[in-house]
Amino acid sequence: MGIKILSTGSYKPLLTVTNDDLASCVETNDEWIRTRTGISERHMTNGEPTWYMGARAAERAIDEAGIDPLDIGMIICSTITNDYFTPSCAAVIQRETGAANAAAFDLGAACSGFVYSLDTARRFLMTDDRLKYVLVVAAEQLSYITDFTDRSSCILFGDGAAAFIVERSDAFCTSWLGCDGSGMNHLYAKVAHDPHPFVKDPVHTDDGTADDAPVGVLVQDGKEVYKFATKALPHAVKMALEGTGTGVEDIDIFVPHQANIRIIETAAKNLGVGLEKFYTNIGHTGNTSSASIPLAFDEAVHTGAVKRGQKVCFVGFGAGLTLAAMVFDY
Numbered sequence: 001m002g003i004k005i006l007s008t009g010s011y012k013p014l015l016t017v018t019n020d021d022l023a024s025c026v027e028t029n030d031e032w033i034r035t036r037t038g039i040s041e042r043h044m045t046n047g048e049p050t051w052y053m054g055a056r057a058a059e060r061a062i063d064e065a066g067i068d069p070l071d072i073g074m075i076i077c078s079t080i081t082n083d084y085f086t087p088s089c090a091a092v093i094q095r096e097t098g099a100a101n102a103a104a105f106d107l108g109a110a111c112s113g114f115v116y117s118l119d120t121a122r123r124f125l126m127t128d129d130r131l132k133y134v135l136v137v138a139a140e141q142l143s144y145i146t147d148f149t150d151r152s153s154c155i156l157f158g159d160g161a162a163a164f165i166v167e168r169s170d171a172f173c174t175s176w177l178g179c180d181g182s183g184m185n186h187l188y189a190k191v192a193h194d195p196h197p198f199v200k201d202p203v204h205t206d207d208g209t210a211d212d213a214p215v216g217v218l219v220q221d222g223k224e225v226y227k228f229a230t231k232a233l234p235h236a237v238k239m240a241l242e243g244t245g246t247g248v249e250d251i252d253i254f255v256p257h258q259a260n261i262r263i264i265e266t267a268a269k270n271l272g273v274g275l276e277k278f279y280t281n282i283g284h285t286g287n288t289s290s291a292s293i294p295l296a297f298d299e300a301v302h303t304g305a306v307k308r309g310q311k312v313c314f315v316g317f318g319a320g321l322t323l324a325a326m327v328f329d330y
């Protein structure tokens with residue numbers, strides 16, 4: 001059983017940060033960033049919290065679907081940049097949208113998080129007849145955890161949110177979710193906190209991350225992530241299609257995680273699919289983690305680049321290291 005995406009909505013912060021703007025923080029230049037990543041500019045919040053971006057995107061999706069928010073039975077928000085340890089971003093979005101009958105929780109699977117969330121929504125819809133609509137949101141404020149002194153990473157990230165209203169359907173849908181925790185030390189952001197007052201001899205543990213790594217900001221081994229991503233994309237797609245009788249050649253449009261245009265180019269080649277089938281908007285959004293796939297899809301829907309009846313593939317990869325793909329009839 002599949003899902004029907006009734007509507008999509010998005011929120012892109014109005015503040016635009018260009019490559020030249022970044023060149024005033026770190027030693028870099030527009031040409032290096034464009035040729036190595038495909039990014040020219042990205043949106044960043046001008047103080048809007050993550051919940052605010054998620055709620056505005058959700059309202060747009062609800063308006064477009066023309067549904068009563070009280071008929072939404074569940075809100076799943078994918079985020080790694082919630083404003084609070086607790087409550088969840090989904091809980092605040094529930095308040096903002098008036099979806100008072102909805103269960104609400106966040107899901108954290110980094111850049112694969114939207115595919116994980118959409119698949120979770122599908123499985124809830126499959127098993128609970130009382131559930132009519134699920135609101136699936138991805139809201140990310142990467143600027144919140146970006147190290148603006150690290151030129152190899154700060155040039156990649158942007159902020160934004162997107163939301164879907166989904167319901168159950170009999171349309172084709174298949175998915176696969178994966179993770180390789182042995183690579184967690186290639187991409188992480190450590191939580192900043194002081195030990196409680198009763199700690200004496202702290203237990204020493206080693207998770208493979210650098211002891212002197214800065215806390216509260218993203219740390220990455222760009223080359224390792226690059227290598228992983230170019231293999232993860234084709235692997236996740238093939239795993240999702242396995243045993244379904246549907247092949248890669250049957251897919252009309254791929255919407256990959258917008259990490260780096262060179263990753264997408266190499267991964268498309270590894271999958272044996274022409275780049276023209278890959279929808280990209282990284283040039284003006286940067287990498288918005290889990291918001292990148294729904295942001296790109298919302299753009300593709302509203303510009304007519306994707307049409308009803310087409311077979312669509314979402315494919316994500318990121319910290320964890322996580323990877324996930326979903327193929328469905330739109």
Ligand code: UT7
Pocket residue numbers: 027028029032033036037111151152153155156220221222223225226259260287289317318319
């Ligand atoms: O959602 C997943 C998030 N993470 C990713 O997607 C990251 C995946 N990795 C990448 O996208 C790429 O590895 C980067 C864009 C991060 C780096 O590109 P690269 O082609 O792997 O560059 P590099 O690390 O090999 O660096 C090449 C040179 C180095 O200088 P030297 O040692 O050759 O003199 C760097 O110091 O480029 C230098 N460099 C820069 N120069 C200008 C690194 N960052 C910059 C910069 N501006 N921003």
